Amino acid sequence: MPRLSRHQAGLRMITPTNELERQLQAAAAENARLRDRQNATAEILRTIAASPSDARPVFEAIASSSKRLLGGFSATVLQFIGDELHLVAFTPASPEADEGLKSSFPRRIEDFPTFALVRGGETIQFPDAEAEDVPELNRNLARLRGFRSVLFMPLMNRGTAAGMISVTRAETGAFAPDLVQLLQTFADQAVIAIENANLFNETKETLERQTATADILKVMAASPSDVQPVFDAIAANANRLIGGYSTAVLRYIDGAAHLAAFTPGDPEGDRVLQASFPVPFAQFPAFQLTANGESVQLPDAELEPAARGVARARGFRSMLFTPLMSEGEAKGVIIATRRTTGAFAEHHVRLLQMFADQAVIAVKNVSLFNQVQTRTIELARSLDDLRAAQDRLIQTEKLASLGQLTAGIAHEIKNPLNFVNNFAALSTELMDELSEALAPIRLEDDVRGEVDELTGMLKDNLQKVVQHGKRADSIVKNMLLHSREGGGEHRLSEVNMLVEESLNLAYHGARAEQPQFDVTLKREFDPAAGSAEVFPQEITRVLLNLVSNGFYAVAKRQARADASYEPIVTATTRDRGDAIEIRIRDNGTGIPDEVKAKMFNPFFTTKPAGEGTGLGLSMSHDIVVKQHGGTIDVATEPGQFTEFTIVLPRKSGFANGSG
Template sequence: VHLRYLLSAEGDEFPGSRELGRHHGHRTTLSVPLLREGDSIGVIVLRRNEVHPFSERQIKLLQTFADQAVIAIGNVRMFEEVQAKTRDLSEALTYQTGSANILSVIASSPTDVEPVLKAIVESACELCEAYDAVLVLKHDGELWVGAHQGQLPLNRTKWPYDRGSVSGRSMADRLPVHVHDVSLENTEFPIAQEMSNRDGGRSVLGVPMLSERESIGAIVLRRTEVHPFTEKQIKLLQTFADQAVIAIGNVRMFEQVQERTKELSRSLDDLRTAQDRLIQTEKLASLGQLTAGIAHEIKNPLNFVNNFSALSMELVDELHDVLKPTALDNKTREGTNELTQMLKANLEKVVQHGKRADSIVKNMLLHSREGSGERRPVDVNSLVAESLNLAYHGARAEKQDFQIRLDQNFDPAAGEVDLFPQEITRVLLNLISNGFYAATKRRTEMSNGYEPTLSAATKNLGDRVEIRIRDNGAGIPADVKEKMFNPFFTTKPPGEGTGLGLSLSHDIIVKQHAGSIEVDTQPGEFTEFRLILPRTSSHSKVGTIT
């Protein structure tokens, strides 16, 4: 727009410019618009105080300047937009890096939530430009500090879970709570007000930690000046709260899996133990039936061997008496006497081994026979003490030089157990005798300084009672331990053991009394048998071993 003379008739169309010209004294004006994509974004105006119109060249030059101004303004705006996008991208990258770092900590610490919570408050404090960050967890109606990071002091570790604190309010409403200046909120947030007066917090932001729509805690950010948090910072803090919930859930899930794994492991161990006992019981039952049949078949001919051997010994003596008055030369008599003595010695060996065979057969029958006696309540401590005393005096009667230290540790609360006393006494005598044998045998193999020792102990286990028999003998090798409850298995020299003692003991404890028998041994150190007996039983009064 070119006004050659502002006060002439051509200026009537621009009363505002005419009035301005009269006031400032200019008479000629030239206006060129700043056009960007067809839209006017500004104008360049030239003025002269005298009537002196601008030339065409000057008009075109001003249009060039206007175009250059539009380009310059566009460049500045574009630069500012690029700068803003760069800031946004940098901020987003920083936020994503912070979140990624926390996810990395979560992945590397599946069993411990403390490092994760610490990393969260550190990132929240730094990325949200807060003076401090506090993460609290709900426990028994109170909020406990789980992690803290920042310059502001935290003079308490817990506070009530109610709406008087920013953390409590955000958890109750399950929404972020943003207080621009907590010092002005006397009635709304009394706990936050009190902490502000003491610690200096002004702007406060609290975000709940939600697990399945239930608040389990909160993260609180504080600033010492009135400087509200941005929407981006609020959303970022919500992301941190979600990550804290994931970390806590992972740890809880891991603990549940661990506990379930332990339960399954215990169940598997119990199942294997029961399976082993079942196999052993079935094996012993089959062997018991087999040995019972064999023993019955052997018993009758064995009785004939024993009886006629003893009778033949008497006949030898009678033959010797008959030959005494007979007139025989010395050589014949010496030969006759020698033959009768040899015959008698041979018969004595037959009688000796016949009696041993008879003992084996009796044990075989005992292994499969019906139990005898009444099942009745018996004081366990008295039963173990009597068995220990009986075994000791029996060993002393057999060997006058027998010496061993006896330790007794009886639990007064062991009380009574419903059992077959004769059968349990048989088990205890067997175990104690085996312990005597192992301890005294080791003494013969050791130098001075070794003292044979056997200990007997009881313990109350509630609805069960434990009996322990322990010796400090040479222990039991692993290969022997696997077979020690098998019938006829023995490590004693021939003539000293039948191999039925532990097998019979297993039957009495496991099958007749529904208990358990366990062995703990360390070769060269000790052997300990652990008997577990239930206090009561649903079995009938007459027990059986089959």
């Protein structure tokens, strides 16, 4: 094998070294390029993190990094919104070119077939924008901006294009695969930014809805009996969250739409709105439009004559109507308005529907609350009636026990009392006989005088014993009546008939005692007074007592009045629905205030000794109030009149007639 020269050996040693250096330089350049890409990706991620609610700063960062890392002339980020393509970010070229770019958007996608292909998910390149196969609109845009080649990358989100990134270069030629892949990374990051912004805004919107719902629920809880504060809160919250100009809540009442609540605007517009309601359904198109329960939009109020006047006065252009549906029937409507024309977003329609549902719940809550309140009042009244009936029953049982005790006591007292009365009367007669027996006997004048004086004194004393004995007997009898159980049969009785019988009995009784007694009796009976469940004997006893007191008062006044005075006692009945009213009025002496305060107390009387026991009014009060659950009141003016008013319930609290 020939031997290599030293020079040849040196060449073989140098060549591997140069190759290694070249590879190291290439690796360093690649590392720098990768670091640059990683830094750009990291920067975009930081921008995404710093701007969770707005994707625009991310789009600007992506446009800048795409242009720089792809060696581009310019870069743009565009979004598909509906059927239009909107410019959201771009790298500047020249003022003229930049203005031309901005004025080219938004554009309908159908005007750019290339963009339609990108929207379908394709990545498209034009290595030479002047080539014949490039659409004319794209060629014109390239000339306007000053580029020759372009790369379009779709922003794909769950199989749907949300927009695209375009990168241009001043020279012709296709973009290398690794650059296409790099732009795909930026496209993915743009989609992440869009998703983040959507999620953030949706979360924010959801939180705002929840807050508004909580606010309205608080108002409902604080105003269970009044729906007005709820309507006010719904109008305010709906207007704020929809970004509306004004919002109104209307209720349907008796064939017309009534304004229930609204967000105020300018005073003149508010007056026009308020003057527009109530309005009959026939003149309110929204009633027919929303009767099926669906929301209806009016994108331009100028096109609807019925809405044009109030729209101009209030200053809005578009309207959204959402009905308040309850059990398949429209109970009202919420109307949201905006200053601009156009349709409301779907999520705003759903939001207003939520508020409409809350309004319906509020109306139902108030209705239920009022029903519960009414029922509670009825139950409380029933409970009071039951307690009153129980009290009357207890009182009746007490009176029964007291009656039994009183009957025994009266029996024990009456027997010796009868002996006292009888023997006092007999002794009086014996004193007369004694006087007759002593008359023929001759006695000294002084002795006869002393005998006559003693017999006279004894006779007077015996007469006083008889008088007070009879009064004691009367007191015992009245005590027995006052405390006795029941009063005969408890039954349905004609009140007018009871009053008439009582008047006649009292009048004839007074005439029997005093034949010269005369009084004018007036009757003002209400034919509708009808019947009531009472103890007729007890009510008759009350009426006899009141009428007799009236007779006593007019007789007392007549005794000291002139001849022009006419004694009058009037009996009146009135129908009071579930009760009957009885009035006994006299134009006698009246009752002083100090007597009126004590008149229903047992044993209190103003009559002279022997003429009254003081139990009549006390007994009457117990019969009317405690036994029958009624009321007895008195109105009087001393020297002018006295009027007793009795109110008896038609139905008593007794289950049967046992009392």
